[in-house]
Amino acid sequence: MSDAGAERDVVIAGAGVVGAAIARELSHFKLRCTLIDGARDVGARTSKANTALLHTGFDAKPGTIESRLVRRGHELLREYAPRAGIPLERTGALLVAWDEPQLHEFAGIVARARANGYAAIREIGIEELYRRERHLGAGARGALEVPDEGIVCPFTTPLAFATEAVLAGCELRLDEPITDIERSADGRLRVHTSAGALTTRFLVNAAGLHSDELDRMLGHDGFTVTPRRGELIVFDKLARGLLQHILLAVPTATTKGVLLAPTVFGNLLLGPTAEDVPDKRDTSSTRAGLSYLRAQGERIMPALGDHEVTAVYAGLRAATEHADYQIAIHAAEGYACVGGIRSTGLSASMAIAEHVRAELGAAGLPLAPKQPRATARMPNIGEASPRPYARAERIAERADYGHIVCFCERVTRGEILDALAAPIPALDLDGLRRRTRVLMGRCQGFFCGAHVAALLADGDRGDGAL
Ligand SMILES: Cc1cc2nc3c(=O)[nH]c(=O)nc-3n(C[C@H](O)[C@H](O)[C@H](O)COP(=O)(O)OP(=O)(O)OC[C@H]3O[C@@H](n4cnc5c(N)ncnc54)[C@H](O)[C@@H]3O)c2cc1C
Numbered sequence: 001m002s003d004a005g006a007e008r009d010v011v012i013a014g015a016g017v018v019g020a021a022i023a024r025e026l027s028h029f030k031l032r033c034t035l036i037d038g039a040r041d042v043g044a045r046t047s048k049a050n051t052a053l054l055h056t057g058f059d060a061k062p063g064t065i066e067s068r069l070v071r072r073g074h075e076l077l078r079e080y081a082p083r084a085g086i087p088l089e090r091t092g093a094l095l096v097a098w099d100e101p102q103l104h105e106f107a108g109i110v111a112r113a114r115a116n117g118y119a120a121i122r123e124i125g126i127e128e129l130y131r132r133e134r135h136l137g138a139g140a141r142g143a144l145e146v147p148d149e150g151i152v153c154p155f156t157t158p159l160a161f162a163t164e165a166v167l168a169g170c171e172l173r174l175d176e177p178i179t180d181i182e183r184s185a186d187g188r189l190r191v192h193t194s195a196g197a198l199t200t201r202f203l204v205n206a207a208g209l210h211s212d213e214l215d216r217m218l219g220h221d222g223f224t225v226t227p228r229r230g231e232l233i234v235f236d237k238l239a240r241g242l243l244q245h246i247l248l249a250v251p252t253a254t255t256k257g258v259l260l261a262p263t264v265f266g267n268l269l270l271g272p273t274a275e276d277v278p279d280k281r282d283t284s285s286t287r288a289g290l291s292y293l294r295a296q297g298e299r300i301m302p303a304l305g306d307h308e309v310t311a312v313y314a315g316l317r318a319a320t321e322h323a324d325y326q327i328a329i330h331a332a333e334g335y336a337c338v339g340g341i342r343s344t345g346l347s348a349s350m351a352i353a354e355h356v357r358a359e360l361g362a363a364g365l366p367l368a369p370k371q372p373r374a375t376a377r378m379p380n381i382g383e384a385s386p387r388p389y390a391r392a393e394r395i396a397e398r399a400d401y402g403h404i405v406c407f408c409e410r411v412t413r414g415e416i417l418d419a420l421a422a423p424i425p426a427l428d429l430d431g432l433r434r435r436t437r438v439l440m441g442r443c444q445g446f447f448c449g450a451h452v453a454a455l456l457a458d459g460d461r462g463d464g465a466l
Contacts, residue, residue, distance in 0.1 A: 008032050008171075008200040009365065011191050013178050013214055015039070016047040017154070017349045018341050019206030020161035025353035026360075027168035030368045034198065035162060035170055036191075038177030041431045042424055043158030046208050047346065048434060049283065049315030051232065051272055053261060054078065054088060054150040055347040059251060062115035064324040065355075070344045071117060073351035077152065080350060083375070084160040086153055087264035087382025093149035093246035094124070094133065097141045098299070102250040106144055109250070113146075121146050135242045135303045149246055153264050153382060154346055155434035160378045161349070163423050168374035172424065178207075181217040189218075189334060202334045202365055204356060209280045209318045211326065211339025218335050223326045225340060227280050227316040230272025231289035233297070236442050237266045237383075239307035247300055256343070258296040260304075265409075265437060266383035267310060270297045276319070285312045310442050317342045327355070331363035376423075379415060381437050388412050405455070406448045408441020416455050432456060 010026055012019045015037035023035040039045060054077060057070030081088040097103040106123060113121040122145050129143045130136060166172050173193070180192040181203065189203050205214045212225045240262060249257025255274040263269050273289045290312060297304045319342050320326060326340035336356055341348070361367045381387075388394040388401035389412050395402035400414030419426045419435035426432040429439060429452065438452050439445035445452065 008034050008198055010034075010202045010204060010360070011036060011189075011198065011200040012204045012206055013191070014206035014208055014211070015042045015158070015162055015172070015174070016045055016206065016208050017043060017158040017161070017346050018208070018338055018352055019204070020158040020165065021349035021353035022204055022206060022338070022356050023165035023170050024161040025350075025357045027165040027170045028370055028373055030370050031365070033165070033170045034173060034200070035165060036173040036176055036178065036193065038175070038194075040175045040427055041434075042162040042172075042174070043155065043434070044430070046315050046318065047158050048154060049313055050154055050346055051230070051259065051261060051269060052152055052154040052263060052346065053246060054152045055344050056118050056146060056148045057116055057344070057347070058113035058118040058121055058146055059109065059256070060116055060344070061323060062112060065327055066325050066344060066348065067116050069325070069348040069351040069355060071351075072354070073348035074148070076350035076354070077157070077347065078150070081152065081157075084156075084164070085378035085380045086156045086160055087380055087385065088150060088152045089262075089264055089382075089384060090148060090150040091245050091262060093146040093248050094129065095144040095146060095248040095250060096129070096136070096300075097143065097250055098139060099141060103141045105250050106142065109144060118148075120148060132244055133247065135301050136247070137299050137302050139299075146248070149248075151246070151262060151264050152346065156378050156381060157346060157349070159424060159435065160376050163378065164374055164376040166423050167376060168370065178214065181214065183333075187334065200334075202336065202360060202363075204336045204338060206338045208339075208341070209316055211318060211337065212320070215337050215339060218333070220330075220337065222328070222337075223320040223322055223340055225280070225318045225320055226276050227282065228319040228342070229275045229277045229282065229314050229316055231285050231293065231312065231314040232269055232271030233290065233293050233309055234263070234311040234313070235268040235270065235304060236308040236310050239268045239304060240266050242301060242303055242307075243268055258293060258300070260297065260300050264382040264384070265440070268304070270304070272315070277316070280316065283314045283316060285314050289314070308442065311440070311444060325352075327352070329356070329359040329363055334363075336360060379418065379435070381435070388414060405451055406438040406441060408443050408447070409437040411436045411438040413455065416452065420456070426456075429453065429456060
């Protein structure tokens with residue numbers, strides 16, 4: 001299927017949600033594409049550690065590329081997700097003001113939403129707010145409703161994009177960091193990796209936190225990525241009933257503030273913090289960050305304090321000195337920079353891909369459509385979708401779907417074996433987690449960890465030994 005080894009039309013550096021979306025978009029055309037990542041899996045960096053909101057872009061800075069692409073990305077992902085098996089829910093958001101100055105910000109927020117083409121935002125009264133969110137902490141002064149904000153699965157989304165690309169013939173190279181890029185005399189680019197080199201006509205830099213470094217390899221110097229760490233707390237599923245909508249904070253000049261949101265897996269998520277850190281690998285959680293979130297959570301929803309924390313994690317936004325994405329197409333150089341996709345890249349991913357495809361077409365990349373188009377149908381791991389253990393027809397089809405391995409998330413042996421044999425297979429426990437939810441429940445693998453590790457070690461033999 002993939003034509004590995006040949007000279008490439010396009011190399012996409014970075015298989016996060018942005019690079020995977022671009023690979024999917026380009027795989028619809030008769031092109032020789034390679035999607036390449038230094039990590040062992042697709043979506044294994046910032047794209048796996050975010051708040052997973054599907055933003056409407058109501059609060060983006062009007063006139064920016066980000067505002068346009070988030071709005072369009074929302075539209076595209078909402079349409080694509082049900083087809084591809086990506087869990088997505090339109091919960092709506094309530095942006096809550098807790099004091100008089102925050103209340104005064106409302107007029108500006110509504111004006112900004114309208115300038116971004118989003119007119120459905122509206123102010124609701126205190127009575128309605130507390131009727132709709134019965135567990136909201138005391139003292140709220142007012143709220144804006146943003147009915148189209150939603151939640152989406154951050155794990156399935158990049159995997160679906162990359163799977164579709166691979167099924168359409170895109171070459172996927174993992175665990176192969178790009179170490180250097182040079183220009184050949186004929187104008188092509190020579191991409192050096194830990195496993196050799198490949199030649200390409202076009203290079204797309206979707207390297208997230210490292211997009212500035214790749215940009216410099218190509219002789220540009222337009223931006224520097226400073227990782228902005230966001231810590232988050234995941235609450236147990238028993239807390240889910242406390243909350244109906246995403247609860248947003250009134251943003252300040254520097255942060256969107258701490259939010260409380262449901263997840264598509266049936267948990268509640270509190271966060272994120274926003275702290276610039278020097279190290280691009282520093283995804284540690286800190287005592288100070290978690291205490292800050294706890295204090296914020298107590299005010300937003302005091303009843304949260306009675307609920308167990310399932311996990312904490314942190315992600316790094318690829319923040320730059322600029323207030324917009326760093327997207328630039330250098331047509332004559334065969335180079336597209338798609339860097340600095342800070343805090344809305346999951347929502348905007350499909351629109352970024354659409355934009356990059358159009359720009360590369362204008363830059364001379366021949367775009368002859370492939371027929372028929374490959375499609376990916378992913379296992380839906382969202383709480384709203386019945387899992388195989390609860391579906392008699394799936395168990396009849398394969399007895400392994402009736403054999404639960406992870407009782408917290410009700411993941412079956414059949415789903416684990418499927419993930420090990422998928423077009424982009426899980427290679428480690430982290431990959432299995434993101435494909436099946438195994439080890440992600442309230443026991444965090446205490447009960448089933450050894451069993452899952454043995455299944456992983458056995459590969460996809462499915463010999464019924466465990
Ligand atoms: C705390 C937090 C909350 C967020 N909340 C939301 C949200 O609610 N909604 C939303 O839409 N967005 C949100 N985001 C933003 C979103 O997660 C990012 O915009 C998105 O994941 C960026 O994707 P990416 O593909 O650009 O980067 P990444 O996912 O980081 O992918 C870049 C890839 O490039 C690879 N790479 C880097 N250097 C090299 C190299 N030299 N060679 C080969 N490969 C390389 C990396 O291994 C990585 O896999 C949030 C982010 C954070 C941190």
